[in-house]
Amino acid sequence: MRKVAVVGAGKTPFGAFAGRDLRSLAVEAGEKCLANAHTQPGQIEAFYLGNFAGPSFAGQNHLAPYISTALGMRGIPATRFEAACASSGSAFFHAVSSVAAGLYDTVMVLGVEKMTSQPTGRVTEILAAAGDCSGEIAAGSTFPSLFGMIARRHMHDFGTTREQLAAVAVKNHENGLLNPDAHMRKAITIEQAMNARPIAEPLGLYDCSLISDGAAAVIVTAADNASEYTDKPATVLGIAQASDFLALDEKEDITTFPAVRAASRKAYAMAGMRPADIEFAEIHDCFTIAEIIATEDLGFTVRGNGGPFARSGATRRGGEKPVNASGGLKSKGHPVGATGVAQICDLMQQIRCEAGPRQLARHAVGLAQNLGGSGATCVVTILGAAR
Amino acid sequence: MRKVAVVGAGKTPFGAFAGRDLRSLAVEAGEKCLANAHTQPGQIEAFYLGNFAGPSFAGQNHLAPYISTALGMRGIPATRFEAACASSGSAFFHAVSSVAAGLYDTVMVLGVEKMTSQPTGRVTEILAAAGDCSGEIAAGSTFPSLFGMIARRHMHDFGTTREQLAAVAVKNHENGLLNPDAHMRKAITIEQAMNARPIAEPLGLYDCSLISDGAAAVIVTAADNASEYTDKPATVLGIAQASDFLALDEKEDITTFPAVRAASRKAYAMAGMRPADIEFAEIHDCFTIAEIIATEDLGFTVRGNGGPFARSGATRRGGEKPVNASGGLKSKGHPVGATGVAQICDLMQQIRCEAGPRQLARHAVGLAQNLGGSGATCVVTILGAAR
Secondary structure, three states, X not given: OOOEEEEEEEEOOOEOOOOOOHHHHHHHHXXXXXXXXXXXXXXXXXXXXXXXOHHHHHXXXXXXXXHHHHOOOOOOOEEEEEEOEOHHHHHHHHHHHHHHOOOOOEEEEEEEEEOOOOOHHHHHHHHHOOOOOOOOOOOOOOHHHHHHHHHHXXXXXXXXXXXXXXXXXXXXXHXXXXXXXXXXXXXXXXXXXXXXXXXXXXXXXXXXXOOOEEEEEEEEEEHHHHHHOOOOOEEEEEEEEEEOOOOHHHOOOOOOOHHHHHHHHHHHHHHOOOHHHOOEEEEOOOEHHHHHHHHHHOOOOOOOOHHHHHHOOOOOOOOOOOEOOOOHHHHOOOOHHHHHHHHHHHHHHHHOOOOHHHOOOOOOEEEEEEEEOOOOEEEEEEEEEOO | OOOEEEEEEEEOOOEOOOOOOHHHHHHHXXXXXXXXXXXXXXXXXXXXXXXXXXXXXXXXXXXXXXXXXXOOOOOOOEEEEEEOEOHHHHHHHHHHHHHHOOOOOEEEEEXXXXXXXXXXXXXXXXXXXXXXXXXXXXXXXXXXXXXXXXXXXXXXXXXXXXXXXXXXXXXXXXXXXXXXXXXXXOOOOHHHHXXXXXXXXXXXXXXXXXXXXXXXXXXXXXXXXXXXXXXXXXXXEEEEEEEOOXXXXXXXXXXXXXXXXXXXXXXXXXXXXXXXXXXXXXXXXXXXXXXHHHHHHOOOOOOOOHHHHHHOOOOOOOOOOOEOOOOHHHHOOOOHHHHHHHHHHXXXXXXXXXXXXXXXXXXXXEEEEEEEOOOOEEEEEEEEEOO
């Protein structure tokens, strides 16, 4: 297998953009990405699209050629990948694998979602279709309530507290305040987070990520060709995708995600690295409890210690393991199909030293963790500065 | 790249199955396929799912791990591919490419759609989301009317007749009558087809494929390992996917599909073959005109001659180039996400001499053509008996 490099990245701001449609967001991200890689549509040999629910949110299916042709790429294989909130992480995994295997030299991966044109209740319904609709969802669950149960169990088993959950929210809002492309740029205090309106107890308003519009794109190529596109490439050191049951009730234990463990162990093995080698991470904080559990499943801290780890400041920008310096899904926003590729864009900004006031001291090796549903899909990527 | 073999195939009957849900259809096809390849879920390294509109038709998204875990495959990468009616053709293309490149040794590709639980008007709406919803669909088009326009233009440019369209319908119904798994086993006459109730003129009822439920699965592996699974493997001789605009109004000419031409030329080149080397084919006859145009775009006959070619009997089971010996989408049925893989299963039946009364005299090299929308996606596969 060949080494693969990311040589271009582009994204839209995340937010609620009345009057912008899905395709215009995707085209903006794609064109920024092409410009960032100093290349043209004609150089792209395949188009990998991540999108969760374009038909339901935006009334448009068959989205891959719809977007690729608008970007001036006619004729090439153009395919949509759907894996719930890990849709574009999965598209990125398949694109990197294809280039590594020599199927293509240069491909574009783009993630997009346009969510805010639907009322919130309908958004919740559309998102719930990523759970088991004949079981847990039919019984009345929503994603906030599923993660509420996960949080409650984590509290029960490990003594995790509301304050520790709040620490995740406060940190991510603090980081997002410095991100000009973030959806919600607003500092909050531990007290505000703890006393916020309950959504699905023990989760309150600030424990939940945002409903956003946005798109993100990257170009990947064989590492040997990277200098044709950029003098600041990043290398994919490790990557893996894993799966698990959709329904919480099929799992032995809801306080850990086997797909996160499996994907990260494979990605670490591919990179020849241990968790301690990761200098910073973008983690799928769809809910604050998800970030806490991910820090455990990724091996950043031991099982059950994710709460104290968050509260200790270890995951803040100046801490030992900065997590979600971008603001995360909490503050940057979570247009679900865009999130996986947006995480790769965020890693690129840090690796390229282009993160402005959010720039981390140690930024040579970053990890992205993209979760689908309540853990049925996970993609983990380890990206490093090209040496 | 390694040679890739198809070593197992399994599918459900196609039909309208009240009381069967999407997952039970998929599991039936997957289990039949595992048994057919004499293997176990633990041997499968990745799961490629083709599905067009599970969220809209069946209220369930995030379908790949939902189905793979039900088949006993927990942990492996499980990904849904969406490319309109070419969804499982695209999943098959990506799976074959991955095995060819050495990413995996053995993978399952499964296609499924459960359409009949929605009323027909709603089915038409859901299918229309594969067209350009901000353009042609917003203006009132449906897929029957889009293909009606295509047929009208083909008649205008080339003198194609209603009788020639009807010949396609009569042939495919004649073939489907011999297929115990076909949705509509009913012989029709040229007169019945020509005098049927108009759907979108010049297309009548028998010019349109069916709304069906069904699933189909295949297992692909490195050709060198094929004998571990079966003594009747088939080899993927050529395969390609191509794309084009969604909207008819963006195309220079609506009587030819550039994506079909591009994908078939690539597949022929990969196989080192010409159209004359293809002994039989499964063609995406979503409408009779689509089969006529495909025989031109695939090079089975010259441009504009698809109508007379069909009427001549050349594409009947005893003709020079048998097309849709399975009954095609017209008679076998068209559960859209299942169709691409079902075509591969149909090729396998012929190549393995297991097609019973539909068995063709020449069956060593078959071609499958799977179309998405009104031509924005096409996957072409050439499969041959392993020698």
